[in-house]
Amino acid sequence: MAVKPSIPKGTRDFNPIETVRRNYIFDTIKKVFYLFGYLPIETPAMENLETLMGKYGEEGDRLIFKILNSGNFLAKVPDEEIEKRNVVSLSNKISEKALRYDLTVPFARYVVQHRNEITFPFKRFQIQPVWRADRPQKGRYREFFQCDVDVIGSNALLNEVELLQIADEIFGRFGINIIIKLNNRKILAGIAELIGNEDKITHLTVAIDKMEKIGYEKVISELNEKGFDETALRKLEPILKLKGTNSEKINKLEEILSSSETGLKGISETKKIFEYLSSLKLNSKIELDLTLARGLNYYTGAIIEIKSADFEIGSICGGGRYDDLTGIFGLKDVSGVGISFGADRIYDVLNHLEKFPHDTETSSKIMIVNFGEKEEKYCLSLIENIRKAGIPSELYPSSAKLKKQMIYANNKKIPYVILIGEEEIKSNTVTLKNMNTGEQQKLSEKELIKTLNNM
Amino acid sequence: MAVKPSIPKGTRDFNPIETVRRNYIFDTIKKVFYLFGYLPIETPAMENLETLMGKYGEEGDRLIFKILNSGNFLAKVPDEEIEKRNVVSLSNKISEKALRYDLTVPFARYVVQHRNEITFPFKRFQIQPVWRADRPQKGRYREFFQCDVDVIGSNALLNEVELLQIADEIFGRFGINIIIKLNNRKILAGIAELIGNEDKITHLTVAIDKMEKIGYEKVISELNEKGFDETALRKLEPILKLKGTNSEKINKLEEILSSSETGLKGISETKKIFEYLSSLKLNSKIELDLTLARGLNYYTGAIIEIKSADFEIGSICGGGRYDDLTGIFGLKDVSGVGISFGADRIYDVLNHLEKFPHDTETSSKIMIVNFGEKEEKYCLSLIENIRKAGIPSELYPSSAKLKKQMIYANNKKIPYVILIGEEEIKSNTVTLKNMNTGEQQKLSEKELIKTLNNM
Numbered sequence: 001m002a003v004k005p006s007i008p009k010g011t012r013d014f015n016p017i018e019t020v021r022r023n024y025i026f027d028t029i030k031k032v033f034y035l036f037g038y039l040p041i042e043t044p045a046m047e048n049l050e051t052l053m054g055k056y057g058e059e060g061d062r063l064i065f066k067i068l069n070s071g072n073f074l075a076k077v078p079d080e081e082i083e084k085r086n087v088v089s090l091s092n093k094i095s096e097k098a099l100r101y102d103l104t105v106p107f108a109r110y111v112v113q114h115r116n117e118i119t120f121p122f123k124r125f126q127i128q129p130v131w132r133a134d135r136p137q138k139g140r141y142r143e144f145f146q147c148d149v150d151v152i153g154s155n156a157l158l159n160e161v162e163l164l165q166i167a168d169e170i171f172g173r174f175g176i177n178i179i180i181k182l183n184n185r186k187i188l189a190g191i192a193e194l195i196g197n198e199d200k201i202t203h204l205t206v207a208i209d210k211m212e213k214i215g216y217e218k219v220i221s222e223l224n225e226k227g228f229d230e231t232a233l234r235k236l237e238p239i240l241k242l243k244g245t246n247s248e249k250i251n252k253l254e255e256i257l258s259s260s261e262t263g264l265k266g267i268s269e270t271k272k273i274f275e276y277l278s279s280l281k282l283n284s285k286i287e288l289d290l291t292l293a294r295g296l297n298y299y300t301g302a303i304i305e306i307k308s309a310d311f312e313i314g315s316i317c318g319g320g321r322y323d324d325l326t327g328i329f330g331l332k333d334v335s336g337v338g339i340s341f342g343a344d345r346i347y348d349v350l351n352h353l354e355k356f357p358h359d360t361e362t363s364s365k366i367m368i369v370n371f372g373e374k375e376e377k378y379c380l381s382l383i384e385n386i387r388k389a390g391i392p393s394e395l396y397p398s399s400a401k402l403k404k405q406m407i408y409a410n411n412k413k414i415p416y417v418i419l420i421g422e423e424e425i426k427s428n429t430v431t432l433k434n435m436n437t438g439e440q441q442k443l444s445e446k447e448l449i450k451t452l453n454n455m
Numbered sequence: 456m457a458v459k460p461s462i463p464k465g466t467r468d469f470n471p472i473e474t475v476r477r478n479y480i481f482d483t484i485k486k487v488f489y490l491f492g493y494l495p496i497e498t499p500a501m502e503n504l505e506t507l508m509g510k511y512g513e514e515g516d517r518l519i520f521k522i523l524n525s526g527n528f529l530a531k532v533p534d535e536e537i538e539k540r541n542v543v544s545l546s547n548k549i550s551e552k553a554l555r556y557d558l559t560v561p562f563a564r565y566v567v568q569h570r571n572e573i574t575f576p577f578k579r580f581q582i583q584p585v586w587r588a589d590r591p592q593k594g595r596y597r598e599f600f601q602c603d604v605d606v607i608g609s610n611a612l613l614n615e616v617e618l619l620q621i622a623d624e625i626f627g628r629f630g631i632n633i634i635i636k637l638n639n640r641k642i643l644a645g646i647a648e649l650i651g652n653e654d655k656i657t658h659l660t661v662a663i664d665k666m667e668k669i670g671y672e673k674v675i676s677e678l679n680e681k682g683f684d685e686t687a688l689r690k691l692e693p694i695l696k697l698k699g700t701n702s703e704k705i706n707k708l709e710e711i712l713s714s715s716e717t718g719l720k721g722i723s724e725t726k727k728i729f730e731y732l733s734s735l736k737l738n739s740k741i742e743l744d745l746t747l748a749r750g751l752n753y754y755t756g757a758i759i760e761i762k763s764a765d766f767e768i769g770s771i772c773g774g775g776r777y778d779d780l781t782g783i784f785g786l787k788d789v790s791g792v793g794i795s796f797g798a799d800r801i802y803d804v805l806n807h808l809e810k811f812p813h814d815t816e817t818s819s820k821i822m823i824v825n826f827g828e829k830e831e832k833y834c835l836s837l838i839e840n841i842r843k844a845g846i847p848s849e850l851y852p853s854s855a856k857l858k859k860q861m862i863y864a865n866n867k868k869i870p871y872v873i874l875i876g877e878e879e880i881k882s883n884t885v886t887l888k889n890m891n892t893g894e895q896q897k898l899s900e901k902e903l904i905k906t907l908n909n910m
Contacts, residue, residue: 005506005568005784008552011499013565015572016579019495035842037819037849040474044466044598045500045554045584046520051460065501068521068550070588072542082537087527095523097463099500110468113460117470119866121852123818124471129500133525143499156853158831169842279832280839329460363578364492376613377734384735387490387624394492397576398611411574 010134010142020360022145025174025343025350026127029147032170033125036162038149041124043106045131046097053098055105055328063133065142066095099131103148103340104325111152112329120153139344150338152325157269159337160302160321161276167306167317167339168282174346175355177309178284178316183292184270185299185320187253190263191239191290194256195232204228205293208240212291216240239290246274246288253290269301285309298322304339308349316345362413366393366452369405369419378425382418382445391452409435418448465589465597476815477600480629480798480805481582484602487625488580491617493604496579498561500586501552508553510560510783518588520597521550554586558603558795559780566607567784575608594799605793607780612724614792615757615776616731622761622772622794623737629801630810632764633739633771638747639725640754640775642708645718646694646745649711650687659683660748663695667746671695694745701729701743708745724756740764753777759794763804771800817868821848821907824860824874833880837873837900846907864890873903 007013014022030040052064073094074082081090100106103126111118127147134140149166151159164180171178192201203226207219214222219240220233228236239256242249250271257263270288277286284306292303301321308316319339326334350356366386368379379395386393394414396405409417419431419440430448433440443451462468469477485495507519528549529537536545555561558581566573582602589595604621606614619635626633647656658681662674674695675688683691694711697704705726712718725743732741739761747758749770756776763771774794781789805811821841823834834850841848849869851860864872874886885903888895898906 005564006503007499007506007564007568008501008503011501013499013569014497015569016494016496019497022497023495034818035845035847037822037847039471039818040478041471042469042474042477044462044468045586046463046466046598048461048463051462062525065525066523067554068523068546070517070520073546074540074542079538082540083534085529085537087529091523091528099522109460109462113462114468114470119863121863123849131500143501151852154852158825158850158852161835162850162852165839276832276835279835363489363494367492370613377731380616380731380734384620390490392490392492394578395613395617397606397609397613397617408574408576 008142010136010140012141012143016363017361020363021350021356022343022347024357024360025346026145026147028173029170029341030125030127032166032173033149035169036123036166038123038125041107041110041126042128043100043103043110043126045099045129047100047106047109049092049096049098051109052101052105053092056101060101064101065099065131065133066091067097067099068095069097100128101132102130103128103146104338105328107148107150107152108325109329111334112326112331115331118153121159122152123150124152125149139348141344145343147341147343148319148338149340150336152336152338153334155321155323155335157272157302158276160273160304161280163304163319163337163339164273164277164284164286165280165282167304167341168284170341171306171317172283174350176316176346176349176353178306179309180284180286181289181292181305181307182270182273182286183289183303184266184301185293185303186262186266186269186301187257187290188266188293190257190260190266191236193260193262194239195228195235197228197232200226200228202297208291209293210291211240242290246286249288249290250274266301273302294318294320298325300324300335302337306339308353311349311352313345313348313352315342316349317341362415364392364394364412364414365455366391366416366418367405367409367412367414368393368395369402369417370396370399371419371421372399375399375420375422375425379418379420382420382430385445385449386452389449389453416452463597465591465595467596467598471818472816475818476805476811477798477802479812479815480801481600481602483628484625484796485580485582487621487628488604490624491578491621493578493580496562496565496581497583498555498558498565498581500554500584502555502561502564504547504551504553506564507556507560508547511556515556519556520554520586520588521546522552522554523550524552555583556587557585558583558601559793560783562603562605562607563780564784566789567781567786570786573608576614577607578605579607580604594803596799600798602796602798603793604795605791607791607793608789610776610778610790612727612757613731615728615759616735618759618774618792618794619728619732619739619741620735620737622759622796623739625796626761626772627738629805631771631801631804631808633761634764635739635741636744636747636760636762637725637728637741638744638758639721639756640748640758641717641721641724641756642712642745643721643748645712645715645721646691648715648717650683650690652683652687655681655683657752663746664748665746666695697745701741704743704745705729721756728757749773749775753780755779755790757792761794763808766804766807768800768803768807770797771804772796817870819847819849819867819869820910821846821871821873822860822864822867822869823848823850824857824872825851825854826874826876827854830854830875830877830880834873834875837875837885840900840904841907844904844908871907 077093129145131143192198192204207222254267299320300323303320305315306317321337323335325336383395417433429442532548584600586598647653647659662677709722754775755778758775760770761772776792778790780791838850872888884897
């Protein structure tokens with residue numbers, strides 16, 4: 001019996017239209033990265049297990065796909081070890097490689113490993129798949145692409161501004177209106193300090209991150225449960241209820257946090273970023289959002305999140321500044337800032353808003369009908385010239401029935417079909433048929449190329 | 456102690472120049488695929504283990520990277536099974552997914568799984584990495600990209616011809632002169648039939664495949680060892696020593712194989728391909744090579760191999776026709792033909808022949824020196840306009856020492872640097888410095904954009 005073909009759950013096949021559209025997304029993003037002077041790197045799909053383990057918390061460790069050692073993977077494992085059936089400890093003995101879980105840790109590893117070849121500030125981007133053994137569900141896959149762009153080795157705030165410019169340019173090219181939300185980890189730290197709970201900053205940020213979803217009251221009761229007292233929560237209230245323009249918010253916050261050095265540092269950074277932005281012609285709306293934390297504890301400065309203004313689907317891009325990414329690999333004090341574009345969600349937004357360019361639906365602009373051996377040779381030389389003019393085109397490979405060939409062209413959404421029979425060969429012409437209108441015209445080869453070039 | 460950063464043996468990091476150059480290879484190949492009406496698909500890195508196992512022979516099975524099941528992978532494995540320490544049987548119990556070994560089997564799986572959505576003939580390409588647990592050595596990696604292009608669902612020989620056109624066009628664009636070698640599995644079968652060893656065709660092809668490497672005498676003695684007798688080898692001699700032009704060879708072969716129906720079929724197919732080719736303007740040398748077998752037993756018709764004419768590095772592209780690729784997944788009688796481009800070797804050829812375009816060495820064409828906060832804002836608006844003109848450019852992110860900024864531009868091989876100090880702001884000009892010649896000129900913003908556009 002033949003194997004019934006299927007793929008692992010949480011993974012996807014991409015058909016031609018999907019792949020072309022995904023490539024349109026990646027290519028657009030890449031072009032803008034290049035335009036801003038960023039260059040790509042690539043790292044292997046497999047990293048040493050020890051490079052990845054312990055970097056994503058306990059839960060993350062469990063979600064890492066481990067690769068079984070090749071050959072006799074049990075050779076060096078003693079009987080006692082096996083009999084214990086401790087899968088965590090055993091998995092580390094029978095597997096020494098794993099699939100990358102994100103692009104951040106491999107990037108940190110890359111920077112440290114190649115630090116002597118790199119010119120800092122290092123402006124790099126990386127577009128590659130990552131794998132996570134998450135429980136698959138709608139919109140969550142076990143294999144997906146990340147598109148990361150980072151500057152590492154510079155703490156200038158101009159980098160934050162440049163990343164916002166890049167996002168603005170990319171989403172502008174996609175025709176997606178966005179809202180850019182901005183915050184700063186130092187402001188969050190200042191808030192924690194102000195309310196006397198510096199040690200509980202993680203609980204604080206995790207809770208207020210949910211403001212938009214669950215509302216003020218529920219955030220407060222979650223904080224209550226986590227041990228924040230009445231005094232603390234009373235001090236927090238005016239901050240969480242802060243309203244107004246960005247500069248109004250910043251000014252009020254400057255007063256409120258006047259006692260926290262860290263908080264003021266965060267405010268001054270944010271002010272500076274807004275000041276730069278005011279001299280640029282960005283199309284996107286940018287707002288200071290004090291509830292933004294992105295749950296990631298390694299951010300140390302700016303925190304960035306981008307959403308579609310017209311389609312509710314969550315974050316489509318996000319990132320921030322991290323001051324000690326490479327520390328885990330022994331290289332201290334290298335500050336970096338980066339953002340990551342979510343290709344799957346961008347795909348969904350483009351799809352929903354019908355913003356994919358029309359030419360992502362098709363390949364060939366022309367199909368030449370194949371009427372048989374005699375005509376084939378004439379067509380072969382014609383199609384060489386059509387392709388020389390840069391026009392994607394194909395000659396149907398056999399003289400199948402005309403109807404079959406037309407169905408093929410139709411299914412593939414090829415907009416024009418050329419018919420060349422005996423008559424056309426004699427008169428040195430071609431018949432060009434517009435598949436949308438059904439219109440036909442007789443043209444010389446020269447006229448044809450000219451017509452095609454003008455399309 | 457921090458982990459000393461490293462990557463698994465047989466895998467590679469690609470730095471910016473390498474990645475840009477690899478992308479140049481993939482993009483060039485893709486553009487030509489599109490030009491000929493092919494569309495991309497992508498399949499997951501992980502396939503179900505049963506999809507892959509048994510498709511590549513026993514040795515292949517061993518080289519497949521298996522993924523350890525997540526969670527308690529031992530839960531359903533009984534004690535006896537573990538105690539036996541049979542790693543082959545155990546690995547199938549603790550792992551149900553594996554990394555793809557090539558693109559051919561996943562493609563066959565894809566075609567069968569999606570056969571109702573596909574318009575046949577299906578012209579697809581696929582450019583993705585594959586993984587093999589081979590012993591790493593020079594030029595052999597555990598992770599490498601394959602670039603496959605296939606037509607499936609058409610047995611017309613025009614497809615073979617089109618693939619040769621594609622190869623000719625791609626290597627033409629690379630500036631690599633190639634020799635295309637052509638053979639036909641049916642001719643090989645005819646030869647085996649003629650010498651009375653139809654059952655030993657694999658031994659025959661494996662041996663004669665080595666003609667170029669080890670020479671006639673050693674091939675004969677290998678065949679001798681494998682049980683081919685004197686009579687057989689005497690009949691083989693004139694075939695292996697066939698000389699002349701392609702049509703001379705074909706004509707002689709037609710005589711020699713006149714008793715073999717299969718052989719004659721192979722000859723007629725080959726003749727037809729050469730006939731088509733004669734009406735095309737290919738740049739590449741094409742030769743009939745009867746020793747060509749490519750060791751792969753699934754070819755049933757044409758066999759294709761391409762080498763660089765100017766740099767000895769082995770095959771840089773190869774493929775052929777297979778009549779029953781999808782049979783393993785239950786879909787019979789679907790004929791296909793395809794070729795695969797070896798990106799790593801093409802990289803080495805381009806590198807050796809110094810054929811990489813110059814602009815694969817750099818990202819930004821322009822760097823603006825950063826003299827401080829006041830100048831920054833002026834520069835930010837200038838660089839917006841430079842980028843609007845489509846010119847990759849960057850503003851150094853901080854007002855570091857001029858020397859440091861110039862070293863950065865130099866290391867990154869940025870060809871032009873713009874200097875804007877107080878004086879330039881006052882006079883509304885910029886100073887443009889050519890980093891190769893050292894030449895400097897003062898320009899208005901308009902003149903600058905014009906100059907840059909003309910580069």
